[in-house]
Amino acid sequence: xxxxxxxxxxxxxxxxxxxxxxxxxxxxxxxxxxxxxxxxxxxxxxxxxxxxxxxxxxxxxxxxxxxxxxxxxxxxxxxxxxxxxxxxxxxxxxxxxxxxxxxxxxxxxxxxxxxxxxxxxxxxxxxxxxxxxxxxxxxxxxxxxxxxxxxxxxxxxxxxxxxxxxxxxxxxxxxxxxxxxxxxxxxxxxxxxxxxxxxxxxxxxxxxxxxxxxxxxxxxxxxxxxxxxxxxxxxxxxxxxxxxxxxxxxxxxxxxxxxx
Numbered sequence: 001x002x003x004x005x006x007x008x009x010x011x012x013x014x015x016x017x018x019x020x021x022x023x024x025x026x027x028x029x030x031x032x033x034x035x036x037x038x039x040x041x042x043x044x045x046x047x048x049x050x051x052x053x054x055x056x057x058x059x060x061x062x063x064x065x066x067x068x069x070x071x072x073x074x075x076x077x078x079x080x081x082x083x084x085x086x087x088x089x090x091x092x093x094x095x096x097x098x099x100x101x102x103x104x105x106x107x108x109x110x111x112x113x114x115x116x117x118x119x120x121x122x123x124x125x126x127x128x129x130x131x132x133x134x135x136x137x138x139x140x141x142x143x144x145x146x147x148x149x150x151x152x153x154x155x156x157x158x159x160x161x162x163x164x165x166x167x168x169x170x171x172x173x174x175x176x177x178x179x180x181x182x183x184x185x186x187x188x189x190x191x192x193x194x195x196x197x198x199x200x201x202x203x204x205x206x207x208x209x210x211x212x213x214x215x216x217x218x219x220x221x222x223x224x225x226x227x228x229x230x231x232x233x234x235x236x237x238x239x240x241x242x243x244x245x246x247x248x249x250x251x252x253x254x255x256x257x258x259x260x
Contacts, residue, residue, distance in 0.1 A: 007068045010085035011078065015068075015155075019060040019148050023053055026144035029137045060151060067155035070163045075176040076155075077234040097233055098240060105241030108225045109248025112218045119214055135258075138250025146243025153193050153223065154230040154238050161185035182231055190223025191216060 027049060031038065041048050071078070080097075083090045133141075162185040166175050176182060194216035198207060222245055230238040 007065060007072070008082070008085070011082055012064060012068055014081055014085050015064050015078075015151065016057075016061055019064065019151055020053075020057050022144045022147040023056045023060075025140040026148075027053075029133055029141035029144075032133045032137055060148065063156040064151060067151065067159050070159045071155060071235075074159060074162055074166075076159055076162075076230065078236060079234045080236045097237055101229060101233065101237040101240035102244045104225055104229065105244030106248055108222050108241065109245035109252075111221055112245065112249060113253060115218055115221070116214070119210075133250070133254075135251055135254050138254060139247070142243050142246035142250055145246040146239045149193075150226065150230070150235065150239045150242050153189050153196075154226060155235055157192055158185045158189040158227055158230060161188050176231065186224055186227030186231065187220075189227055190220045193223035194219035 030052075031049075038045060038048055079092070080090065080094060162175065162181055165181045165184060166178075169181065197215050197219050198212065222242070226238040226242050229241050
């Protein structure tokens with residue numbers, strides 16, 4: 001096996017570099033939310049953060065490698081970055097892709113806020129009241145959501161689930177045109193996306209069945225939208241949509257509340 005052809009290494013290191021930058025960008029947000037817990041760690045805070053960044057970078061290095069390896073086989077695309085790293089002319093109009101991604105992402109962010117408001121009316125306290133961070137930290141954290149969470153949930157988990165289902169079912173033909181397999185993967189990844197937010201939620205509120213329901217509902221909505229975009233438009237589309245949703249939640253909402 002030729003190591004040079006295992007994956008597209010230019011694409012791999014471009015995505016990995018973006019993920020590491022995003023890990024660094026979310027540090028202020030983490031320190032604000034979990035600063036007290038980190039202060040209890042028996043080592044200097046800078047060293048703790050260095051270890052966290054190194055461990056995260058290693059994890060993403062592995063997940064990106066697996067995700068790229070499988071996505072290439074299955075037919076999922078990363079159209080813009082693939083063209084850029086190959087220094088090829090982008091032979092399709094990028095603007096419609098960006099437009100639909102921003103629109104669907106923004107609508108997803110608004111939907112999450114509205115559903116959270118509805119749930120707060122029936123006695124479930126809004127999670128956004130518990131998250132108090134400066135707008136600039138929310139902006140930086142949005143890059144982590146858009147890039148790193150999409151690497152984990154779409155490039156890795158959703159792609160892996162599709163691959164696993166094809167092995168179990170023995171699907172033939174073009175796999176990404178098998179609606180049943182792909183939609184199953186989208187929904188499973190969306191549920192995992194919701195479950196994945198429970199640890200940080202537990203730092204803010206007590207976990208109850210209603211809290212779990214809210215996490216699955218709100219993040220599940222987002223996961224389905226982002227999963228569909230990954231399937232139909234490519235990974236960048238899901239990343240842009242996720243980033244847009246986070247901007248609505250962590251930048252626009254706090255700004256509106258501050259003004260009001």
